[in-house]
Amino acid sequence: MSVSTAAADQSVCAPLPVLGRDVTVPLVTGGEVTYAALDYAASAPALQRVWDDVAAYAPYYGSVHRGAGYLSQLSTDLFENARVTVAEFLDCRADDQVVFTRSTTDSLNLLARALPADCQVFVFETEHHASLLPWQDVARVTYLNAPRTPAQAVQTLERALAARDPYGPALVCVTGASNVTGELWPVRELAAAAHAHGARIVLDAAQLAPHHPVSVRDLDVDWVAFSGHKLYAPFGSGVLAGRADWLREAEPYLAGGGASRKVTRREDGGVTVEWHESAARHEAGSPNVIGVYSIASACKALTEAGWDTLVAREQHLIAKVREGLADVPEVKILSLFGDDAPRVGVISFVVEGWNSSHFAAALSAEYGIGVRDGLFCAHPLVRTLLGTDPQTQGECGAPEAAPGEKSLNAIRVSFGAGTPDEHVDRFVAAVKELVTEGAKWTYRTEEGRCVPVR
Numbered sequence: 001m002s003v004s005t006a007a008a009d010q011s012v013c014a015p016l017p018v019l020g021r022d023v024t025v026p027l028v029t030g031g032e033v034t035y036a037a038l039d040y041a042a043s044a045p046a047l048q049r050v051w052d053d054v055a056a057y058a059p060y061y062g063s064v065h066r067g068a069g070y071l072s073q074l075s076t077d078l079f080e081n082a083r084v085t086v087a088e089f090l091d092c093r094a095d096d097q098v099v100f101t102r103s104t105t106d107s108l109n110l111l112a113r114a115l116p117a118d119c120q121v122f123v124f125e126t127e128h129h130a131s132l133l134p135w136q137d138v139a140r141v142t143y144l145n146a147p148r149t150p151a152q153a154v155q156t157l158e159r160a161l162a163a164r165d166p167y168g169p170a171l172v173c174v175t176g177a178s179n180v181t182g183e184l185w186p187v188r189e190l191a192a193a194a195h196a197h198g199a200r201i202v203l204d205a206a207q208l209a210p211h212h213p214v215s216v217r218d219l220d221v222d223w224v225a226f227s228g229h230k231l232y233a234p235f236g237s238g239v240l241a242g243r244a245d246w247l248r249e250a251e252p253y254l255a256g257g258g259a260s261r262k263v264t265r266r267e268d269g270g271v272t273v274e275w276h277e278s279a280a281r282h283e284a285g286s287p288n289v290i291g292v293y294s295i296a297s298a299c300k301a302l303t304e305a306g307w308d309t310l311v312a313r314e315q316h317l318i319a320k321v322r323e324g325l326a327d328v329p330e331v332k333i334l335s336l337f338g339d340d341a342p343r344v345g346v347i348s349f350v351v352e353g354w355n356s357s358h359f360a361a362a363l364s365a366e367y368g369i370g371v372r373d374g375l376f377c378a379h380p381l382v383r384t385l386l387g388t389d390p391q392t393q394g395e396c397g398a399p400e401a402a403p404g405e406k407s408l409n410a411i412r413v414s415f416g417a418g419t420p421d422e423h424v425d426r427f428v429a430a431v432k433e434l435v436t437e438g439a440k441w442t443y444r445t446e447e448g449r450c451v452p453v454r
């Protein structure tokens with residue numbers, strides 16, 4: 001996977017309109033400032049287009065798959081059309097299924113429940129917990145050590161797959177773009193390695209899909225998972241798309257209406273159920289119609305904006321942040337694959353002598369900038385990058401090391417299609433000012449969070 005960089009600032013398009021772009025927040029030092037939302041990796045703001053589409057649809061909202069009324073039928077059509085839109089957005093194969101879920105976490109847990117008997121799972125220790133944890137109760141899991149280059153990732157996987165015993169069904173789970181470093185993983189190469197060794201692969205695209213086109217066909221992955229709320233569609237839906245066979249053969253993720261085609265009483269007093277073989281098998285209960293509709297709207301909006309344009313703009317912002325932070329010797333950017341690795345707009349760092357929670361709190365309270373601090377639900381990866389004790393250190397919100405000692409957690413700045421230049425410029429200027437002049441306010445720790453003293 002390669003990412004082009006913006007040739008020149010003049011060629012960079014304007015940000016896409018998002019909700020909240022005019023919201024002002026109070027500063028602890030007095031006055032108000034426009035909020036700089038730089039925590040897209042957690043949840044991105046809604047695209048204005050998504051909000052408008054949802055508002056236009058809302059009066060026509062109705063139950064799907066069951067009502068005889070006009071609005072129910074209209075809603076059912078929109079719901080089913082959303083599957084087609086998502087399949088196109090992900091460039092799925094003709095016989096792939098698109099299952100609507102609550103989130104990436106939900107999608108991966110669904111797939112974990114659909115593994116064939118005796119399936120072995122291979123996952124790098126560097127994964128987000130959503131990709132790391134769903135497998136251990138349902139399969140034999142091999143946790144692969146953190147690679148230091150993309151090529152090493154492929155070699156590590158190949159060796160592990162070749163050595164598996166017995167040589168049965170296997171699944172590899174890999175993230176497309178790290179939620180800690182923003183670095184892109186060699187998904188196509190990992191997929192080729194998986195398939196060469198008779199395994200399948202699921203792509204965690206939670207951080208990739210909002211920043212980069214994803215082609216299931218081109219990457220040759222078996223499944224892909226992503227979340228609406230990171231894709232500018234914050235209404236509580238997610239996606240699992242890919243091969244139908246394992247999903248069709250599995251017990252339904254949830255038992256209930258919608259997933260069942262026919263239910264009959266038996267003479268012995270029990271009930272017999274025929275489950276759907278389509279995506280509905282794993283979508284029991286009344287689905288989140290607005291959430292699904294909003295994902296389809298976001299897919300269309302991003303496609304229409306054009307990926308070349310969006311990627312060029314994001315690379316321009318990444319360059320600004322990385323070049324700005326490079327001027328501050330106290331700042332260390334966390335990276336697994338090095339400075340030249342292709343990446344999306346997610347950058348984690350530590351500031352020497354600073355408690356990361358304190359730094360993030362000062363960015364918010366004194367500059368109106370929203371970033372995240374902690375271990376970002378990727379504890380093993382962040383500890384590896386910080387070089388802290390993998391067993392005992394770095395609970396989220398734990399007290400920080402003293403100046404000169406290793407940081408126990410990190411700060412993450414992340415941005416995307418709705419981010420104006422001013423937000424990243426303000427961020428870089430704020431980092432420089434905090435490092436050279438210190439915080440202007442006093443802070444204290446309250447329930448593990450660093451907050452300004454009022």
Ligand code: PLP
Nearest residue numbers: 103104105128130179206207227
């Ligand atoms: N995978 C990655 C790489 C993530 O960054 C996240 C969330 O931050 C997830 C999975 C889980 O996403 P969700 O919380 O929407 O289920």
